Amino acid sequence: xxxxxxxxxxxxxxxxxxxxxxxxxxxxxxxxxxxxxxxxxxxxxxxxxxxxxxxxxxxxxxxxxxxxxxxxxxx
Amino acid sequence: xxxxxxxxxxxxxxxxxxxxxxxxxxxxxxxxxxxxxxxxxxxxxxxxxxxxxxxxxxxxxxxxxxxxxxxxxxxxxxxxxxxxxxxxxxxxxxxxxxxxxxxxxxxxxxxxxxxxxxxxxxxxxxxxxxxxxxxxxxxxxxxxxxxxxxxxxxxxxxxxxxxxxxxxxxxxxxxxxxxxxxxxxxxxxxxxxxxxxxxxxxxxxx
Numbered sequence: 646x647x648x649x650x651x652x653x654x655x656x657x658x659x660x661x662x663x664x665x666x667x668x669x670x671x672x673x674x675x676x677x678x679x680x681x682x683x684x685x686x687x688x689x690x691x692x693x694x695x696x697x698x699x700x701x702x703x704x705x706x707x708x709x710x711x712x713x714x715x716x717x718x719x720x
Numbered sequence: 721x722x723x724x725x726x727x728x729x730x731x732x733x734x735x736x737x738x739x740x741x742x743x744x745x746x747x748x749x750x751x752x753x754x755x756x757x758x759x760x761x762x763x764x765x766x767x768x769x770x771x772x773x774x775x776x777x778x779x780x781x782x783x784x785x786x787x788x789x790x791x792x793x794x795x796x797x798x799x800x801x802x803x804x805x806x807x808x809x810x811x812x813x814x815x816x817x818x819x820x821x822x823x824x825x826x827x828x829x830x831x832x833x834x835x836x837x838x839x840x841x842x843x844x845x846x847x848x849x850x851x852x853x854x855x856x857x858x859x860x861x862x863x864x865x866x867x868x869x870x871x872x873x874x875x876x877x878x879x880x881x882x883x884x885x886x887x888x889x890x891x892x893x894x895x896x897x898x899x900x901x902x903x904x905x906x907x908x909x910x911x912x913x914x915x916x917x918x919x920x921x922x923x924x925x926x
Contacts, residue, residue, distance in 0.1 A: 656840035
């Protein structure tokens, strides 16, 4: 799941080497924290969060398959 | 990636030779200069020719294919891909088991995936290529469903003499409905509301 976020983020940004993805396990859910270069923030969030929403949608589909609850946070 | 090396009197000349060999234009390659040309003593002794390395960039079809492949790999999905390239469009049809999760509710997931692949492939390119991703003809089937629905609701609007409001849809889906009802002179259609909750209203003409 972490890998998927990394692939998507790296494909969207201008500085793929600055993409960092961390997995944080919480009680009931898994949180994936995505960090990108400040200049690339817009490329993973998009107008009114449209890109962030699309990333979450694809990750959610992958998570459903593994019966997991996953949240993607951009920090 | 295909790479060739060429030499010439000037850098331009070397690059031109390489482009001719590859049969592509300058935008489709990446150029790396190995040696700048130097004029030798008195213009002929010990002069060095320009040497360049010209590499063919991945085209949009390869970029899209590679990206999708790695996405599916990380999702542990076995997916067959069929890419058809046209002038400004690219159709990617996916086939395999359990692809329902890729479609999602009313194609939401498929739309999200398609949006992301469009952004990634068209990043930093001058000519945009519209990429349409479909799963086993899902979009075609959905189009037919929407067309039937549109005709049914148009009749309803006319009969009752009142506006019929459809549920929110993506711009692609709205276009299908507008198009199928375009020729009718008893009703007209328009959209209202802000994305992503923009919806079509079918209104009877008086």
